[in-house]
Amino acid sequence: MLKKLIKYDLKATARSFAPIYVIVMALAILSAIFERVCNTFHSSSGLNVLNVLSGITLVLYFLALFVVNILTLVICMRFFYDNFFKDEGYLMHTLPVTPAKLIWSKVIISALWGIATVAISLLSAFIVMTVGRGQFSYNWFNFHFGISHWEPMDVGVLLSGILTIVIGIIFIELCICASLCVGSLVPKHHAAVCIGMIIAFCIVHVVLAIFVVAFMQSAPNSNWLIQTFRAIDSRNDGYKQITICGLLAASVYMAAFSALYFVIAQSIMKNHLNLE
Amino acid sequence: MMEPILQCSGLCKNYSGKEALRGLNLTIERGHIVGLLGPNGSGKSTFIKLCNGLLTPSTGTLTIAGMVPGVETKKIVSYLPERTYLSDWMRVDDVLSAFEDFYADFDKPRALDMLQRLQIRTSDRLHTMSKGTREKVQLILVMSRRAQLYLLDEPIGGVDPAARDYILNTIISNYDKDATVILSTHLIADVENILDEVVFVSNGTIVLHTTVDEIREQQGTSVDAYFREVFKC
Numbered sequence: 001m002l003k004k005l006i007k008y009d010l011k012a013t014a015r016s017f018a019p020i021y022v023i024v025m026a027l028a029i030l031s032a033i034f035e036r037v038c039n040t041f042h043s044s045s046g047l048n049v050l051n052v053l054s055g056i057t058l059v060l061y062f063l064a065l066f067v068v069n070i071l072t073l074v075i076c077m078r079f080f081y082d083n084f085f086k087d088e089g090y091l092m093h094t095l096p097v098t099p100a101k102l103i104w105s106k107v108i109i110s111a112l113w114g115i116a117t118v119a120i121s122l123l124s125a126f127i128v129m130t131v132g133r134g135q136f137s138y139n140w141f142n143f144h145f146g147i148s149h150w151e152p153m154d155v156g157v158l159l160s161g162i163l164t165i166v167i168g169i170i171f172i173e174l175c176i177c178a179s180l181c182v183g184s185l186v187p188k189h190h191a192a193v194c195i196g197m198i199i200a201f202c203i204v205h206v207v208l209a210i211f212v213v214a215f216m217q218s219a220p221n222s223n224w225l226i227q228t229f230r231a232i233d234s235r236n237d238g239y240k241q242i243t244i245c246g247l248l249a250a251s252v253y254m255a256a257f258s259a260l261y262f263v264i265a266q267s268i269m270k271n272h273l274n275l276e
Numbered sequence: 277m278m279e280p281i282l283q284c285s286g287l288c289k290n291y292s293g294k295e296a297l298r299g300l301n302l303t304i305e306r307g308h309i310v311g312l313l314g315p316n317g318s319g320k321s322t323f324i325k326l327c328n329g330l331l332t333p334s335t336g337t338l339t340i341a342g343m344v345p346g347v348e349t350k351k352i353v354s355y356l357p358e359r360t361y362l363s364d365w366m367r368v369d370d371v372l373s374a375f376e377d378f379y380a381d382f383d384k385p386r387a388l389d390m391l392q393r394l395q396i397r398t399s400d401r402l403h404t405m406s407k408g409t410r411e412k413v414q415l416i417l418v419m420s421r422r423a424q425l426y427l428l429d430e431p432i433g434g435v436d437p438a439a440r441d442y443i444l445n446t447i448i449s450n451y452d453k454d455a456t457v458i459l460s461t462h463l464i465a466d467v468e469n470i471l472d473e474v475v476f477v478s479n480g481t482i483v484l485h486t487t488v489d490e491i492r493e494q495q496g497t498s499v500d501a502y503f504r505e506v507f508k509c
């Protein structure tokens with residue numbers, strides 16, 4: 001059933017995301033073409049039509065990049081809200097599936113689009129930065145990322161970074177879902193309560209982060225955590241190990257809160273659903 | 277003997293301090309068409325939503341075929357809400373596939389046959405259809421399930437008299453004889469000919485639960501006339 005829900009949800013959301021991705025990629029390619037033409041005709045300096053067009057498309061590209069990231073969040077929020085608590089909820093909640101599967105389906109779809117947005121943003125930025133300047137080559141990659149002399153620890157940093165991004169996106173989606181569910185409990189002003197809940201959850205995370213930083217700064221040197229931290233840092237590639245540890249700790253933290261948000265959302269949908 | 281299709285006892289539902297249902301006690305047996313009749317705001321839709329698990333009772337118990345509303349009851353209940361719940365962007369084809377995917381009891385040939393008779397093309401998108409046609413598509417989907425219980429909330433509320441006849445014909449010609457149909461409405465004259473039983477609801481309580489024949493024999497009047505008498509303002 002989860003597979004069927006995902007198929008249905010993917011189809012429902014693709015029509016919103018496909019056009020905005022096409023626009024971002026089109027602007028990136030257009031911007032790269034203008035840049036390339038400007039460079040080819042050595043007209044990169046001075047004010048001429050090519051330079052103006054190149055500048056305009058570049059500005060439009062950055063605007064589109066900003067908008068696509070904001071829209072991803074907005075579309076996902078609307079997708080959750082409309083599917084669970086508006087008219088479409090009458091269909092969703094009468095399907096013979098558990099609330100857990102309904103939530104997972106939306107979270108997986110939203111996370112997929114979140115990851116797709118990150119990928120589109122990186123890919124389009126890469127096109128603008130390299131293809132337009134005629135630098136699309138292995139050497140460019142090697143110069144900027146030092147691929148040829150990567151060590152296992154570098155791969156570890158990359159993989160833990162990817163893991164943190166994926167868990168981070170799921171964490172955000174579940175936070176939105178839990179906030180919407182809490183918002184649905186009040187008879188009026190659902191959206192305001194939902195936004196209030198998102199802000200409240202953010203405050204909780206900020207407070208916890210402040211506690212962690214304060215602890216790290218005030219902990220005595222004899223503390224085992226501080227000693228371990230320093231011991232790792234003093235090694236050759238210590239900063240990479242610390243980066244991996246930091247990313248994994250952030251992943252564990254977000255995974256724990258994701259579980260909490262899931263329990264909140266599921267419990268409300270199972271025991272307090274209120275499609276008035 | 278099979279368990280009643282629907283049973284509730286002391287069922288209450290409060291909305292922000294207001295009592296929508298006040299201690300409802302009701303048993304509905306299988307194989308009947310039951311009219312849930314009452315004025316606007318009497319609690320009919322609330323009751324139907326509780327049966328579908330779209331609301332949770334404040335107090336009391338409610339069972340469908342002996343089960344509390346949940347995944348298992350949703351497999352045997354076919355629900356027509358009073359609003360359009362299908363996404364506008366979908367084609368009729370898409371909704372047919374969705375129903376086929378999610379409901380094991382969905383009879384697609386039956387749905388296609390009804391759509392064909394109404395000359396509704398399966399390639400049409402829902403947003404290109406009139407409100408009445410969308411409601412008919414939704415009714416066709418709901419009545420194409422081989423469900424044990426059909427819960428129809430105001431199925432003829434927003435449509436013209438000709439469409440009402442079509443909807444009522446669709447209901448009586450498509451439900452299995454062992455299944456039960458509960459339909460809520462305040463347009464009693466239109467539905468009374470197809471009903472076996474009626475439940476009069478007022479202010480969240482049941483004021484009468486009887487058969488249509490009993491009303492006609494004992495009161496010597498139609499259900500519509502009797503309803504007007506009971507709910508006279």
